[in-house]
Amino acid sequence: MASPRQVTESPQQEPGDLIQPRKLPNPMLASHQHKSLHQELLFCHKRGLLPRKKPELQCVLEQKEQHKQRELALSLPSDLEVKLRRRQQRIQIYELEEKKRSESLQNIPEFVRVRGTLRRVQTFSW
Structure with a gap:
């Protein structure tokens, strides 16, 4: 009987004819x-x-x-910090009200704004 190694090898190929694989260089x-x-x-x-x-x-x-x-x-915050925080909140509320008031005045026609700024003139009845 022939060994498995002898069966797989063909007589045509020699070990020198095969290309030996090389390890690729790591880039x-x-x-x-x-x-x-x-x-x-x-x-x-x-x-x-x-x-x-x-x-x-x-x-x-x-x-x-x-x-x-x-x-x-x-x-806990100190008394000064509490008072400063309250004051800051009041100022922010006031600024928001002023902003709303100025926006509402811009939406009003000009002749109505001018009429509101005129002084009340007293009329004398003769």
């Missing part, structure tokens, strides 16, 4: 920019300077600032 690894970036990342990693990582001092300061903002949000 990312062949790129000079990619190599330099990879070296820089390795260097920074060894030194502890990872990209997109904030310094420790900056992180601590941001945490303190966030903590202060949370405390201010939870604390």
Whole structure:
């Protein structure tokens, strides 16, 4: 009996005639920019300077600032703040009323506006 290997091989083909497949080059690894970036990342990693990582001092300061903002949000507003907020609301309401009044005056014909601005003239009966 013949072995399976002998059956599949044909006597016409020799091992030297076949084209041997080659591994294709990786364009990312062949790129000079990619190599330099990879070296820089390795260097920074060894030194502890990872990209997109904030310094420790900056992180601590941001945490303190966030903590202060949370405390201010939870604390009750002072009397001055309450009065200032009320005053601001009154001013906004007044400005809205003025805007509405000016818009309504613009819609009125001109002769009616002029008539309203004239002084009342007293008429004497003889």
